[in-house]
Every structure is written in structure tokens, then in C-alpha cells.
């Protein structure tokens with residue numbers, strides 16, 4: 001696959017474009033927002049600079065070469081022209097995705113593979129029936145040029161050969177495809193993240209702990225073991241009979257299902273929507289997002305290198 005189109009140049013789209021370009025694909029990217037389109041080159045160049053600084057970028061890449069490999073387009077038809085794979089990374093809104101897939105059905109030849117980077121949506125009902133055999137989910141994690149996990153998720157009608165080809169494409173990026181047998185909202189890692197979020201929202205909304213305490217518990221407790229033990233090898237070290245007793249005691253009850261969090265709603269109402277706004281659960285001190293991304297990426301790359309050197313438990 002050499003010609004790939006990305007629809008949506010936001011947090012994920014620009015990062016997916018970067019990882020594809022660095023591994024030899026010709027990428028075209030578009031966004032309905034003129035401002036977002038204008039930010040794509042700078043965001044990609046900043047990420048590339050961080051990768052190069054850490055020795056994590058393929059040899060010979062600089063901003064000029066990147067600009068040749070990734071073309072930012074204003075028009076959807078020019079973006080998808082000649083593309084064998086179209087990846088949508090637009091807003092997590094089913095109506096917007098349905099409308100986009102309808103446009104792509106009109107513009108793309110029958111053989112074009114249509115992929116969605118959706119975090120949780122069952123996009124398959126949003127895609128025209130005639131496209132189902134060549135439609136799937138390819139879900140990267142943020143930042144996609146550092147986090148190697150990619151969910152490869154078929155719909156009920158996806159051709160297994162397309163799934164296999166996309167898993168190979170992900171491996172060709174040096175990344176790790178998790179090929180699911182069927183769609184389930186959130187796949188594996190996102191479902192686990194949602195389970196964590198459900199508990200975190202409860203702890204925040206019930207005033208049990210503050211954001212910093214919750215992140216301290218995760219960083220100083222869970223995060224140290226997970227890179228080496230994951231969750232189930234860790235259970236083997238805990239002892240499965242204790243695990244069994246803890247379950248049987250019924251002392252832990254998961255929070256009731258929820259579709260909102262009062263704390264989260266209050267933050268969003270104040271415009272505290274994350275690093276792009278300079279504040280969310282934490283106040284980022286007015287630092288520009290690009291600077292925050294670079295600090296995050298430097299730390300992630302250093303940790304990733306250390307983890308590669310340490311490795312998981314043998315035999316797991």
C-alpha cells in the first residue's frame with residue numbers, strides 16, 4: 001500500500017500521517033478546518049524532531065522530506081484520489097462519520113479499503129453495504145508514532161484477506177496489531193481504560209481522591225509492574241487463590257454504569273478540555289500544546305527504550 005488518505009488532521013490524524021510517512025507511504029491528509037490543516041505540518045515536524053532527538057526516527061528524515069511524503073489537501077476528492085486505503089480520524093460523531101462514508105462511497109473506487117480510527121463506535125452500520133467487505137477499524141493510540149498498539153477490527157462482512165493485509169501494513173510500521181475476531185466497543189485496551197475511567201470518575205465525583213492522588217496511585221503503583229507483568233502475569237505473582245478469594249469475598253463492587261461524570265462536565269463547562277486548551281484535570285501553566293506534546297513524547301520515548309531493554313517476563 002503506498003497511497004494512503006487520512007481524513008481528519010487533528011490529534012490523531014497528523015500522528016497517523018507521520019507514522020505512515022516514516023515507513024514509506026505517500027500520505028494525503030485533509031480536514032474541514034482550515035486552522036487544523038494549517039497546523040498539521042508543524043505538529044508533524046515537531047513530533048519528527050522529538051523522534052530524531054531520541055534516535056527513534058528512520059534515517060534520513062527531515063521536515064523537507066516529510067513535506068514531500070505528506071500532502072495536506074483542502075478538498076476531499078483530491079485527498080482520496082489514487083488512495084488504496086482511506087483512514088478516517090474525524091470527530092467521534094456517528095452522524096459525521098456516516099456522512100463522510102457516504103462521500104467516500106461516491107468518490108472512491110470499489111477496491112479502496114475504508115478504515116476508521118474510532119475509539120468505540122460500531123462504524124459498520126455507518127458504511128454503505130457495498131463497502132462492507134473492504135471496511136474495518138484501524139485504531140491507533142495517542143501518540144500513534146510512539147504507542148505501537150493498533151487494533152485491527154473487522155465488521156461482520158469484512159473480507160478476511162483485507163484484515164490480514166491491514167495487519168501486515170501495521171507490522172510494516174513496526175507496530176503491534178491486535179486482530180480481534182469481531183467488533184466490540186473499545187476493543188481490549190480501550191475497554192480496560194474505560195473500566196479504569198469508570199472507577200476514577202466515581203472516586204472524583206464522590207470526593208474520595210483528587211486528580212493528582214489518583215494519578216500518583218497509578219504512576220507509583222500500577223505503572224511500575226504493568227510494563228513487565230501486564231495484568232495476568234502479575235496475578236500469577238499475587239497468587240491465584242488470593243485472587244479467587246478476593247473475588248469471592250465480593251468486597252469490591254464496580255461502579256454503576258454511567259454516561260456522564262459531574263467532575264468531567266464541570267471541567268468541560270469551564271472550557272478545561274485538555275492540553276489543547278491549556279488546562280483540563282490539571283493546569284498546564286499556559287504552555288503551548290506543541291511544547292507539552294514534546295515533553296510527553298520525550299518521556300514516552302525514554303521509557304519505551306528502557307522497556308525494550310528490560311523486556312517482559314520470559315515465557316509470557
Ligand SMILES: NC(=O)C1=CN([C@@H]2O[C@H](COP(=O)(O)OP(=O)(O)OC[C@H]3O[C@@H](n4cnc5c(N)ncnc54)[C@H](O)[C@@H]3O)[C@@H](O)[C@H]2O)C=CC1
Nearest residue numbers: 008010011012031032033036089090091092117118119142
Ligand atoms: N484523542 C485520542 O487520544 C484518540 C482519538 N481516537 C479517535 O480518533 C478520531 C479523531 O479523534 P481526535 O484526533 O482526537 O479528534 P480531533 O478533534 O483532534 O480531530 C478530529 C478532526 O476531524 C475534523 N473533521 C470533522 N469532520 C470532518 C469531515 N467531515 N471531514 C474532514 N475533517 C473533519 C475536525 O475539524 C477535527 O480537526 C475519533 O474517532 C477518536 O475517537 C482514537 C485514539 C485516540
Ligand SMILES: O=C(O)[C@@H](O)C(=O)[C@H](O)[C@@H](O)CO
Nearest residue numbers: 118119140141142189190193
Ligand atoms: O487512549 C487512547 O489513545 C485511545 O485509547 C483512545 O481511543 C482515546 O483516548 C479514548 O480512550 C478516549 O476515551
